Amino acid sequence: MLETIVLVAQNNIVVVASDGQQQPRLTALAQTYGLTIVEQTSDDLHLLWLEDKLQLVQQSQPKQAGVLVDFLGAAATYRRKQVSIKNEIIARAVGCKNNERPLVLDATAGLGRDSLVLASVGCAVVMLERNNAVAALLADGLTRLQLASQDAWINNFIGLYHGSLISDCFDWQNTLPQVDVVYLDPMYPHKKKSAAVKKEMKAFQGFVGADEDSDQLLSVAKRVAQQRVVVKRPDYADYLNQQKPDFSLESKKHRFDVYLT
Ligand SMILES: C[S@@+](CC[C@H](N)C(=O)[O-])C[C@H]1O[C@@H](n2cnc3c(N)ncnc32)[C@H](O)[C@@H]1O
Incomplete structure (x- = not known):
């Protein structure tokens, strides 16, 4: 539940x-x-x-699409249908193999796209998001998913929390279930020339901000994760908190830095 x-x-x-x-x-x-x-x-x-x-x-951009969480929309459904451990570097980065599926805390859940991939591949996923508007968008998306679908994979979303691992008022030790993996994808300033980010996503990124405090997340995440912390970075970005990972897996535009705990 x-x-x-x-x-x-x-x-x-x-x-x-x-x-x-x-x-x-x-x-x-x-x-x-x-x-x-x-x-x-x-x-x-x-x-x-x-x-x-x-x-x-x-309001000033009436032609721009709204940003919402639609786990059953065409884009999400297409994405979900492509999902396999072989195709998804994120799945291998969190440690999926054979029948092993870790329980993952997506500690920077955003619009839940990475969580969707992890849930689709069979991981149990707990989401954590500190921005109240974004957490509300996620909660709304999850409710609509639960109302519209009976598919088994949706039960892989096992929790949504509004808060942050680095907030003094979030008692993660007594609040979160024990998780194998903490997944982090903090907002990173985009290269000026970076390829087509849709206008509505630019507005979203501007609204959420640059997550300037994200370096602090790594040490707490290491205490929370029983097995590993995985950090998603643009391929041109430094390591989070300048800490070299145990290993990295690379996709077309991203790097998944893996820290074993
Ligand atoms: C780049 S977005 C994540 C996108 C997400 N991986 C997805 O697939 O949709 C970063 C999100 O992490 C949230 N965030 C950043 N730092 C956080 C923290 N310390 N605790 C919780 N949420 C955080 C931001 O509010 C933002 O919504």
Whole structure:
């Protein structure tokens, strides 16, 4: 059963829901993640509740798609169908082999795309996200997934927590289940010339920020993980906290640095 724990509300972000759309799911999300429901706002960046889905939108860019978590959308379904240990370096980096599937804490869960791959390949996944708006998007995506699908793989998502391993108010020792692997993918400044990141994703990256404190994550993650910590980095990026991993696996644009614990 999916468990949600709430710690701190960070952003005073509002959810715009026009008349008649306020329903228990939205109210529960707003209460859990410290969101204020309004009918309209002058805030450029806000959450929008539209057709029973939560999305992050930018008022000044009306043509830009909203950012939402859609585990059953066309892109996610296509991605999930390609998934195999052979194809997914991330799966090998966390230690999947033969019948072994580690329990992974995705400690920088974001929009849950990497968690989706790990859950699809058969790992039990616990997600941790510190940004309240992003955690709300994830929670909404997971709820819609559970309402729409009975597939067995969705039971691999075993928890969503709002908080951070490096926040004083998050008592990870008493809150999180024991995990084999901690997976980290903090936001890294993109190269100016970097290839087409969709505009809406650029807005998302601007909203979340550069995760400047990510170096601190590594030492805590090593204490949390029973087996290994895996850090995803762009191929041009330094090691997290300048610490050389035990080994790295490389994909086209990324490196997965593996620290055995
Ligand atoms: C690059 S995104 C992760 C993308 C994710 N791997 C995916 O597949 O969608 C980084 C996310 O980690 C979150 N984050 C960064 N540092 C964190 C921390 N110390 N604790 C929890 N979440 C963190 C950010 O708020 C952001 O949503």
